[in-house]
Amino acid sequence: MKVDELVVLMADDDEDDRMLAGRAWKKCRFTNDLVFVHDGEELMEYLHREGKYAEEGKAPRPGMILLDLNMPRKDGREALREIKADPKLRKIPIVVLTTSKAEEDILRTYDLGVNSFITKPITFDSLVTTLETLGNYWFRIVKLPIEE
Amino acid sequence: MQTTSLISAVLILFGALTLGVAAAQTGKILALISGTPHEQSWGRLRILMFLFLLGYLGALGVVFTASEEALSLLMGAVFLGGAAFVMLVVRLGHTTMSELSAAAVTEKKRRHDLQRTLGTLEHTNEALTKSNAELEQFAYVASHDLQEPLRKIKAFGDLLGQEFGEELGEDGQMYVERMRKAAGRMSTLIDDLLAFSRVTRKGEEFVDLDLQKIADNVIDDLQTRLEETEGAVEMDPLPTLPVRKTQMRQLIQNLISNGLKFQRKDVPPVVKITVENIEDPDLGPMCQFTFQDNGIGFDPKHAERIFGIFQRLHGRSEYEGTGVGLSICQKIVIGHGGRIHAEGTPGEGARFIFTLPRERVALPGSDDES
Incomplete structure (x- = not known):
């Protein structure tokens, strides 16, 4: 699998935010797809290829996960802990x-092994810039451990 | 002289001695009860004892003169006197005892009442702390959740402007711009509210800190502002005090930037910081800081108002800000066990004076333990 084909997986329960991120990602003109899951539970199903993601090719391994912290069913902190405790998944940058903006959230998530902590940008333009920076950094500057 | 008379004389003599010592002892009791209603009764008892002692000495004389008749007469008198004496002592004892036990009952009741008052007070304090914490939690959650839809208003406003700018026309774009600016202002308000509610939410340890270092740091951060305004900060050497670090930094920063912000037109702002040790009648040994500026000042009638949350004395276009800075300062100083007040003269400058305890104090309701 090539870096250009890696998908970005975004876990966010907020429809508006998913839509804004989708628009912003399109503006960045990366070849990578941005796919969405709605909460931590669905994120884990995707990563373990269970339930509706069991079908072959339905859940390509993401090159990066964008994780919201406050979500129903399973929140981002729990999902983060599970992913970073799983030897098969913990190499995926999160x-x-x-x-x-809470300091305790920042400390706790870095403690759990998160790769970066970003507070959602307020304007649409800064959201575009943020996603552009993230895409450039994780898919162009750094070397990712690509499996499969 | 007969042997019996001799023994009798010796016995009486010992009796007289004992009585003399006892009568002398009543002096001690009298000293204890001086000024109370018992003093008189005990005084009478004392006189009676000395009279009795005289009777003993008389009896001794009678024994030596060996007058049988006088002796039996005296014996009768001594028996009667002895019984009356015991009666007197018992009555006195009874009054004293009943008073003592009444006092004990009152004392017990007083203690009980005190205990109950203490209990109520403790309960009230607990309820107050709880409701305070709830209020802060509420402010935190509310401002956090309020920020969310606001962000959407701004982001979709951006999108609307970017994608449909031409269709909107000039007026349309201006409306969108105004909407976005208003949302931005509200966002700042909420951020400041959040910062205000966090002052007590985030309980920090008290550590002995060199305030000079903190102030130097703050001035470093404000360097650009100082250069832009050609302003200056002059200060006494600051002491080392037991404080919460981030809060103290915020306090010093708010007060200095406040002094720089409310600059008079064409007058370079100067903030002077002076320190002195004072003795607060209620709070003990304190360090008093004065932040004096040469800015626009304010009408003294607003001296208390300016510490209220979201209170502003000027229009947004004149001086930016949400009116939270000084409320945060007040919260920090009170949280440190000190006091803060402001003095102002319009057109001449403002002065912010606050005190901090020189020694570590136990603060009621501090969230150190939480």
Whole structure:
């Protein structure tokens, strides 16, 4: 699998935010797809290829996960802990993208092994810039451990 | 002289001695109860004892003169006197005892009442702390959740302007711009509210800190502002005090930037910081800081108002800000066990004076333990 084909997986329960991120990602003109899951539970199903993601090719391994912290059913902190405890999944870079600015959230998620913590940008333009920076960094500057 | 008379004389003599010592002892009791209603009764008892002592000495004389009749007469008198004496002592004892036990009952009741008052007070304090914490939690959650839809208003406003700018026309774009600016202002308000509610939410340890270092740091951060305005900060050497670090930094920063912000037109702002040790009648040994500026000042009638949350004395276009800075300062100073007040003269400058305890104090309701 090539870097250009890696998908970005975004876990966010907020429809508006998913839409804004989708628009912003399109503006960045990366070849990579941005796919969405709605909460931590669905994120884990995707990553383990269970339930509706069991079908072959339905859930390509993401090159980066954008993770919201406050979500129903299973929140971002729990999902983060599970992913970082799983030897098969813990190499995937995870970027927390949340409304929280709370210091305890920042400390806790870095403690759990998150790769970056970003507070959701307020303007649309800064959202575009943020996603552009993230895409450039994780898919062009750094070397990712690509499996499969 | 007969042997019996001799023994009798010796016995009486010992009796007289004992009585003399006992009568002398009543002096001690009298000293204890001086000024109370018992003083008189005990005084009478004392006189009676000395009279009795005289009777003993008389009896001794009678024994030596060996007058049988006088002796039996005296014996009768001594028996009667002895009984009356015991009666007197018992009555006195009874009054004293009943008073003592009444006092004990009152004392017990007083203690009980005190205990109950203490209990109520403790309960009230607990309820107050809880409701305070709830209020802060509420402010935190509310401002956090309020920020969310606001962000959407701004982001979709951006999108609307970018994607449909031409269709909107000039007026349309202006409306969108105004909408976005208003949302931005509200966002700042909420951020400041959040910062205000966090002052007590985030309980920090008290550590002995060199305030000079903190102030130097703050001035470093404000360097650009100082250069732009050609302003200056002059200060006494600051002491080392037990404080919460981030809060103290915020306090000093708010007060200095406040002094720089409310600059008079064409007058370079100067903030002077002076320190002195004072003795607060209620709070003990304190360090008093004065931040004096040469800015626009304010009408003294607003001296208390300016510490209220979201209170502003000027229009947004004149001086930016949400009116939270000084409320945060007040919260920080009170949280440190000190006091803060402001003095102002319009057109001459403002002065912010606050005190901090020189020694570590136990603060009621501090969230150190949480």
